Amino acid sequence: MTSIPTLETERLILRPQRMEDWPEFAELMFSPRAAFMGGPFSVDAAWGLFCSDIGQWTLMGHGALMIEERETGLCLGQVGINHGPLFPEHELGWFVYPGAEGKGYAYEAAVAFRHWAFTARGLDTLVSYIHPDNIRSRKLAERMGSSLDFTAPRRDPVDLVFRHPHP
Template identity: 55%
Template sequence: MTPPTIETRRLILRPMCGEDLAAYAHMMASPRAIYMGGPFNALETWRMFCQDIALWSVYGHGGLMIDRKSDRRCVGQVGINHGPLYPEKELGWLLYEGFEGCGYATEAGAALRDWAFGTLGISTLVSYFDPANHASMAVSARLGGVIDNSAQGQDEDDVVFRYPLTSANHGTV
């Protein structure tokens, strides 16, 4: 599947390209990647970047970059992960330094969640969190995610939030 471009009120979620690697690598090498298992070296970052792109061919979903409409500046990434490292389809996001607290993760996450429910036809998504990642868990709660203690985490200590299909989020992008 060709990655879509999804527009929201303030954002454009667009396919990843080579020009995105430098900012992505900077984020992944920084202490900000701690809740994702990082910081990561160049090879690990390259593998994750390529995986986010390849998922589109394998599963029909993957990573999209988040650009602000106002200035076309890339502020982060949102994606749906799957494969042998993920027990279920996972909605995830990351924001580059300086773009937190603006609602971008919530807006992008809601748009991709709704696209997944409406276009992919899936009935549930999860997000896996390090127990100390309170900011991202708050985003998940704003997206309608609820803690699912029965779900298998990606890692042993993960807190898993589940996003059920509802009439409010089905096909509303």
């Protein structure tokens, strides 16, 4: 069984999910804000996503970590690596809750988790699948140094594929 890591940055703790993370996670997944992730979702689908984020650690050696503000202990969102039958390549994804946007938290978390993926997990490649209308995520991927890969396989032909540079 794969041990789920806890990663730390200057302002954040990236930690395993806990049951107390479910209500805020669910609220986001039920809302129109989940549109770029395939939502809004039903309670059954949202619960499946929540559990999948944990289950991938055992099955794939990676999954999701919650983004917690070190100073306050507030959960700000999630960063994760997905793969398996839903994603042609290892995918780095992120979201932050309302109120946590525009403060660099998603960037800080995604850069730290990408570093873990390439070094500790040993992945050779990493992409982010982003809907063209998701301007904030597109800008974040670009800020991270990722570049568009028009030839990469994708599950949804509408998605843009941003390829992350290998260190």
